[in-house]
Amino acid sequence: MPPLRWPRRPPPRPPRPPLVLRLGNPRRRINIGLIGMTFVLSIFSGRLVQMQGLDSKVYEAAAVGQRTHTEKIPAKRGSITDVNGHGLAVTVEARELSIDPSKILPQDRPKWTKLLAQQLGKTEQEISAKLARTNTRYQRLATDVDPVVASRLLQARVPALSATKTYRRLYPAGDLAGTLIGFVGDDGDGLGGMEQAKNKLLAGRDGEQRVETGRDGLRIPMTSSQRTTPVNGQDVRLTIDRDIQWAAQESITGQVKKAGADSGTVIVMDVRSAQIIAMANAPELDLNNWRKAPAASYINKAAADVFEPGSTNKVITAAAAIEAGEVTPDTVFQVPDRIKCADQVLRDAHAHKSESMTFRQAVAESSNVATIMAARKVGSERLYRMLKAFGFGSTPGGGVPSAEAGLLPDYKSWSGSQNCTVAYGQGVSVTALQMASVYQTIANGGVKVEPQIIAGTTDTSGRFVPAPAGKQTKVVSATTAKEITTMLESAVSAEGTGLLAAIPGYRVAGKTGTANRYDAKLGRYEGYTASFVGFAPADQPRLVVLSVLQNPKNGHFGGQLAAPVFKDVMTFAIKSKKIPPTGSTAPPVRMRAGQ
Incomplete structure (x- = not known):
C-alpha cells in the first residue's frame, strides 16, 4: 500500500511593498492656488472699486439719507383782532409730545400710564393703548400741550418721552362772533369764517431743519445741518367792535x-x-x-x-x-x-x-x-x-x-x-x-x-x-x-x-x-x-x-x-x-x- 500524501501548501506570497503617496509638483500646486486667490481678490477688488470709486457718491448719499431727518419748524399763525386790537383769535406756544413705547418696561407701564393720563387730560385706556404698541418706536401722545405741563413730564423722566415746539390756537372771547371768525383744524388750516378766508395770510410759511441723527434718534455732534427760517403769519384786524x-x-x-x-x-x-x-x-x-x-x-x-x-x-x-x-x-x-x-x-x-x-x-x-x-x-x-x-x-x-x-x-x-x-x-x-x-x-x-x-x-x-x-x-x-x-x-x-x-x-x-x-x-x-x-x-x-x-x-x-x-x-x-x-x-x- 502506497503511503498517504498530504496536499502540498502553496508557497507564501511575498510581502507587498508599502504604499507610497506620490506628491504632485509643488510648483504647479502653488500656481493653481495663486490663480484661485487672484480670481477671488479680483472680484473683491472690482466690487471695492465700484463702491468706493464709481458708486461712491450713491452710497454716500444713501448713508447720509439714512442719518438725515427733516424737522418742520412751524410758523406762528397771525392773530385776528377787533378794530381796537383786542384778540379774538390768538396763537400761543405749545408742545407736541411723543414717546417710544419699546423703551417702556412692562412692569413700569401702569405707573407711566397713570401719570401721562393725569397730566394730559386723557383717559388711562387711551394712553395705555399707545404704550402697548411696542412694535413701533414712535407714538404721538398729544398736541397743543401747555409748555408747563410738557416741562413737568420731562422732569419726571418718563422714558423715551420727547417734546417738539409747536403752537396752539386760542379764542379768548369764546363764542363772540364765532361763526364770523371760524376755527382752525388739527392740521393747522382754517376751516371756517375768517380763519379759512384769510388762511394763507394768517398761516405764514413753515420752515424746516435737516439734521443727522444716530440709531438712538439723537443728533450726531459736529455734523452739518440746514435750516430754512419760518415766515410767521400776518395779523388780520376786523372792523368789528x-x-x-x-x-x-x-x-x-x-x-x-x-x-x-x-x-x-x-x-x-x-x-x-x-x-x-x-x-x-x-x-x-x-x-x-x-x-x-x-x-x-x-x-x-x-x-x-x-x-x-x-x-x-x-x-x-x-x-x-x-x-x-x-x-x-x-x-x-x-x-x-x-x-x-x-x-x-x-x-x-x-x-x-x-x-x-x-x-x-x-x-x-x-x-x-x-x-x-x-x-x-x-x-x-x-x-x-x-x-x-x-x-x-x-x-x-x-x-x-x-x-x-x-x-x-x-x-x-x-x-x-x-x-x-x-x-x-x-x-x-x-x-x-x-x-x-x-x-x-x-x-x-x-x-x-x-x-x-x-x-x-x-x-x-x-x-x-x-x-x-x-x-x-x-x-x-x-x-x-x-x-x-x-x-x-x-x-x-x-x-x-x-x-x-x-x-x-x-x-x-x-x-x-x-x-x-x-x-x-x-x-x-x-x-x-x-x-x-x-x-x-x-x-x-x-x-x-x-x-x-x-x-x-x-x-x-x-x-x-x-x-x-x-x-x-x-x-x-x-x-x-x-x-x-x-x-x-x-x-x-x-x-x-x-x-
Whole structure:
C-alpha cells in the first residue's frame, strides 16, 4: 500500500511593498492656488472699486439719507383782532409730545400710564393703548400741550418721552362772533369764517431743519445741518367792535329765547364807510368747543342764510317810484284792504275799510295794497332794475366770508302774482347783510358803499396796512334818499309800526318787516320772519342796525319782536361811539290825506 500524501501548501506570497503617496509638483500646486486667490481678490477688488470709486457718491448719499431727518419748524399763525386790537383769535406756544413705547418696561407701564393720563387730560385706556404698541418706536401722545405741563413730564423722566415746539390756537372771547371768525383744524388750516378766508395770510410759511441723527434718534455732534427760517403769519384786524358785538349777541340771544325762535341775527354797520361794526348770530358757535357743535352751527347766518325780507323791502319800491317821478311821499292812494293780482287776492296785514292814504302813511303803516299800487306805476322792469342796483341777486364784496347772493329772478320770469308780491318783499330772497346794505344806501344819501369787514392787515415788518375803502355806487339821488328817510322816520312814530324802536332823544328812521317764511325742509311756507332795520340819528345818519328773528313762536310781527332788539343795540352803539343827539326835531309832514 502506497503511503498517504498530504496536499502540498502553496508557497507564501511575498510581502507587498508599502504604499507610497506620490506628491504632485509643488510648483504647479502653488500656481493653481495663486490663480484661485487672484480670481477671488479680483472680484473683491472690482466690487471695492465700484463702491468706493464709481458708486461712491450713491452710497454716500444713501448713508447720509439714512442719518438725515427733516424737522418742520412751524410758523406762528397771525392773530385776528377787533378794530381796537383786542384778540379774538390768538396763537400761543405749545408742545407736541411723543414717546417710544419699546423703551417702556412692562412692569413700569401702569405707573407711566397713570401719570401721562393725569397730566394730559386723557383717559388711562387711551394712553395705555399707545404704550402697548411696542412694535413701533414712535407714538404721538398729544398736541397743543401747555409748555408747563410738557416741562413737568420731562422732569419726571418718563422714558423715551420727547417734546417738539409747536403752537396752539386760542379764542379768548369764546363764542363772540364765532361763526364770523371760524376755527382752525388739527392740521393747522382754517376751516371756517375768517380763519379759512384769510388762511394763507394768517398761516405764514413753515420752515424746516435737516439734521443727522444716530440709531438712538439723537443728533450726531459736529455734523452739518440746514435750516430754512419760518415766515410767521400776518395779523388780520376786523372792523368789528368787541363791545358792540357783545351787546348785539346778548340782545338777540335773549330775544330768540323769549320769542321761541329758531335763530336770530343782528348787524351793525357804519353809514359812511359801510364797515360792519357787529355781526351777531343766535345761537352762536363757541370756538373753544367747536368739535362738539353740529356742522349746521358753523354757518354765519348773517351773511349766508337767505330769506324773504317782507316789508323792509318796501323802501326799494318807494325808491323806484319816487326816483321815476311816478309818486311823491304826499301822493294819495285810495286803499282797500285787499287787491286782486292775477289769480291771487293779496291783503293788508289788518282788515280795514277802503281809505285815502298818502304814500308816506302807507309806508309808515306798512300797507301791502298801497305798495302794490305804487309798484304798478313803476312797472316790473324798472322795479327789477332798482332791486339790482341795491345789490339784490349779487354777492356782496368786502371780504365777508360765506356771503351769499340771495335770489332775484329776472322780471321776465315773474308770475302774475309775483309782479305784485315782489313789491312788498315776497318772491325774492336776500341775506341780512344785503338788507342792511340797502338801508346804508338810503342813510348815505343814495350812495351804496360795498360792505367792509376787514379794517386792515400787518405786513411782514409788523406795520399796519389799512384795507382799501369800499367801492361806491350812486343808486338814487340824495333828494329821493331824503324823502324816503322822512317816510321811515314816520314809521317809527306813534302812527307807524315801529314805535318800539324809538330811542328817547334821538331821531330814528326805520321799517318793520313781517314775511311768510319758506321752510326748505318742509317744502312749503311755514312760520314767519320778523325783522326791523333802521338808522340813527335820522337827520345825520351814523349807524345802521338790522335785527332778524326766524320762525318765532311767541308772536311774529317785526314791530313786536325785532324792533326792541334794534332799540337795545342802537342805544348801546350810539353811546359806545359817543354819538350825541342832533338836537333837531322831525319836520312836520303830511301824514294823512285829509291833512
